[in-house]
Amino acid sequence: MRKSSRSTVDPFIVMDVMEAARKAEAAGEHIIHMEVGQPGTAAPQAAQRVLAETMRKDAMGYTVALGLPALRARIARLYGEWYNVDLNPERIVVTSGSSSAFLLAFTALFDAGDTVAIGAPGYPSYRQILKALSLNPLDLRSAPENRLQPVPDDFADLDIAGLMVASPANPTGTMLDKPAMQALIDATHAKGASFISDEIYHGIEYEAKAVTALELTDDCYVINSFSKYFSMTGWRIGWMVVPEDHVRTVERLAQNMFICAPHVSQVAALAAMDATDELEANMAVYRKNRRLMLEGLPKAGFTKFAPPDGAFYVYVDVSDFTDDSRAFAAEILEKAKVAVTPGLDFDPERGHGTLRFSYARFSADIAEGLARLETFMRKYGHL
Numbered sequence: 569m570r571k572s573s574r575s576t577v578d579p580f581i582v583m584d585v586m587e588a589a590r591k592a593e594a595a596g597e598h599i600i601h602m603e604v605g606q607p608g609t610a611a612p613q614a615a616q617r618v619l620a621e622t623m624r625k626d627a628m629g630y631t632v633a634l635g636l637p638a639l640r641a642r643i644a645r646l647y648g649e650w651y652n653v654d655l656n657p658e659r660i661v662v663t664s665g666s667s668s669a670f671l672l673a674f675t676a677l678f679d680a681g682d683t684v685a686i687g688a689p690g691y692p693s694y695r696q697i698l699k700a701l702s703l704n705p706l707d708l709r710s711a712p713e714n715r716l717q718p719v720p721d722d723f724a725d726l727d728i729a730g731l732m733v734a735s736p737a738n739p740t741g742t743m744l745d746k747p748a749m750q751a752l753i754d755a756t757h758a759k760g761a762s763f764i765s766d767e768i769y770h771g772i773e774y775e776a777k778a779v780t781a782l783e784l785t786d787d788c789y790v791i792n793s794f795s796k797y798f799s800m801t802g803w804r805i806g807w808m809v810v811p812e813d814h815v816r817t818v819e820r821l822a823q824n825m826f827i828c829a830p831h832v833s834q835v836a837a838l839a840a841m842d843a844t845d846e847l848e849a850n851m852a853v854y855r856k857n858r859r860l861m862l863e864g865l866p867k868a869g870f871t872k873f874a875p876p877d878g879a880f881y882v883y884v885d886v887s888d889f890t891d892d893s894r895a896f897a898a899e900i901l902e903k904a905k906v907a908v909t910p911g912l913d914f915d916p917e918r919g920h921g922t923l924r925f926s927y928a929r930f931s932a933d934i935a936e937g938l939a940r941l942e943t944f945m946r947k948y949g950h951l
C-alpha cells in the first residue's frame with residue numbers, strides 16, 4: 569500500500585541506544601542509564617491513592633474535551649502560586665501529555681506549507697510532528713554564547729509563521745530569562761507569527777524560577793505536562809493554555825482528535841498537584857544529582873558545557889574526542905556500561921560532536937555512572 573511522503577519522519581536515535589542497553593542487560597551486563605529523559609520515581613502516592621478510591625465509585629468514562637473542570641481550575645491556581653499570574657481556567661486545555669498539545673497547537677495555528685522556527689539543539693519531536701503535519705520545521709542554529717537558546721537575530725530575515733521555544737530546554741537545561749523571552753515574543757509578533765512556549769520542565773529549576781510566557785503576553789500558546797516535575801510520564805497527561813479566542817477552535821480539534829485526555833490520569837494529576845512534599849523530595853534528588861554531575865563530568869574530561877538552569881540534562885561538547893557522537897555513545901555503552909544520548913537527535917547539523925547526559929535517576933546510579941565514565945576516559949587515553 570502507498571505510504572504518504574509526510575509520514576517519513578526520522579527515528580529517535582536514542583531508541584537505538586536504549587535497545588543496545590536492553591540487549592546488554594539481557595546478556596547479564598549492569599548498565600547505568602544516563603540516556604533516559606524521565607524520572608525514576610512513580611506518580612505521587614496521593615495521586616495513586618485518590619485514583620484507587622475514585623475508580624471504585626466512578627465508571628471513568630469520557631470527560632469533556634477540554635478536561636475536568638476541577639483540574640482546569642487547579643492548573644489555573646498553579647499559575648497564581650508559581651508566577652503570580654491570574655489565569656482564566658477557561659483558557660486551559662487538558663491534553664494527553666505535551667505531545668498531543670503539540671498536535672493541537674500546530675494544527676490550530678498553522679496551514680500546510682507554513683514554516684515554523686525551532687531552536688537547534690532542541691527536542692526532536694517538534695521537527696518530526698511539524699513534518700508529519702506538512703509544515704516546514706526550520707532549525708535556528710543557536711549559539712553557545714546564548715547558552716544554545718534562540719535570539720531574535722537568528723530569525724530576523726526569515727519568513728516564519730511561528731516560533732517554538734523551550735525553557736528550560738531539552739537537551740541543554742538552559743532557560744530564557746524575562747528579557748530574553750520578551751525579546752523573542754516581540755520579534756515573533758512583529759512578524760505576525762505565533763509564539764509557542766514549551767514549559768514542560770517548569771518546577772525542575774535550580775537557581776531561579778523559570779519564566780512562563782504568560783507573565784509577558786496573553787497572545788501565545790503555553791504547553792506543559794505532568795510528565796516531569798509531577799513524575800507522571802506514562803500517564804500521558806498535560807495541558808495547554810491558549811488565548812481566549814482560540815479556546816473553541818482547540819476544543820473542536822480536541823473533540824475530534826482525542827475526545828478527551830485519559831480520565832484516570834486527569835483524576836491522578838489533580839491529586840498530584842497537592843503532593844508538594846513528595847515532589848520536593850524528588851527535587852532534592854535532582855539537585856544532588858546536578859551537583860554530582862557538575863563535579864564529576866569535568867573529572868571525566870567533559871568540561872565543555874553550560875550548567876543547566878533546569879530540567880535534568882547536561883549537554884556536552886565532546887568534539888575534542890570524536891566527530892561521531894553515535895559511535896562514541898556506542899563505545900561508552902560497550903566499554904563503560906553507561907548509556908548516553910548522541911546529540912544528533914537534537915541537532916542534526918552539529919550533534920555529531922555532542923552528547924546528552926541525563927541525571928533523572930537515583931543519585932547512587934549517577935555517582936556510579938560518573939565513576940565509570942572517568943575510568944573509561946582514562947583507560948582509553950582521553951584524559
Ligand SMILES: Cc1ncc(COP(=O)(O)O)c(C=O)c1O
Pocket residue numbers: 605664665666667668691734737738766768792793794795801805806
Ligand atoms: C522539551 C520536551 N517537550 C515535550 C516532551 C514530551 O513530553 P510528554 O508528551 O510526556 O508531556 C519532552 C519529553 O521528553 C520534552 O523533553
